Amino acid sequence: MTIRNEYKQLKKENDLIFSTLAECDRDTITGIVNTINNTRGINYEVELVRKDLIAMAASAEADGQYLPAVIGDVDAFKRDLLASMPQPKLIDYMLDSLVWLCLFGLAVSLTHLLLGGPWDCYYDAAMLGICIVVMMPSAWLLQRLVPSAWLTADKGGLYGAAQAAVLVVWFVLFILLYRWVYPALPNIGVPNVIATALFAVITLVLRGWRTRRYNQLADARPWRDVVDTKKQ
Structure with missing residues (x-):
């Protein structure tokens, strides 16, 4: 391709x-x-x-x-x-964001692999789950539903207020994750070698899929x- x-x-x-x-x-x-x-x-x-x-x-x-x-x-x-x-499609929005998240996961797992230190991958996995299930879809939904009039110079504050509300929800979710979910997670982690290989494969697959979508968009x-x- x-x-x-x-x-x-x-x-x-x-x-x-x-x-x-x-x-x-x-x-x-x-x-x-x-x-x-x-x-x-x-x-x-x-x-x-x-x-x-x-x-x-x-x-x-x-x-x-x-x-x-x-x-x-x-x-x-x-x-x-x-x-x-x-209108932005959820699949494209998710692909664009997931590529960056997987690159971040690859960098973190590779760093711990080289340094030989432990990695709280179960906590990172929980945060990644919240990003996939809550953050990305809500950001996509905000972009899809916002009226075009809110983006003009005289009504730009309305869109800013909507963004601020979404950010508050995200902040509360991360607090709840840190205080209630993280302490309850089992102290089990994926070995650094496996995590690095897994993130590398997933990143390549997602980039290939995203490139295909990019090419379709460039033609349209x-x-x-x-x-x-x-x-x-």
Whole structure:
């Protein structure tokens, strides 16, 4: 399977071209991308949108214009862009987050393997379970249900309040985990060698699956119509 447009490479290319744009275009793109990023959990999707906006700004500057003049009403453009993008799917949100969690688990287990110290893997497993069962789905649900109007400049505080409420729930859950669940867990851990191998295999499998989803997304890019309309 060809790994096309991987997130890090795409971001590196975007950053290179982004640095050559005029300051007002950089500020406009940053504002639009931040709005999209607040309601989309998939970094790769956001970076694809950023790539199209950068190309749009570069084309405008080549014609002696700036991006705000081409876009017009920036808030209206944000709403149209968000409406054109597919709602985040739970599977994609979980894949994106699980890859990072497994990489963290791999780093921790490998560190303990090299240092020869014990690892409270049963506690980490409980925290990972809460992340999978509670944190990721609730964050995805918040992003899926939030109205686009909450993300505009005049109502941005509503979305911030919703995020704060979710964070409070997470904080309470972690306190309960530490005070009640952790002491009751059996003092049994997976050997470091097995844990390292397990996290390595799971990470490779998840990255391969995520890459496949990335490639499907790169082929679709449904927001292109909104961008192309403004170019005309």
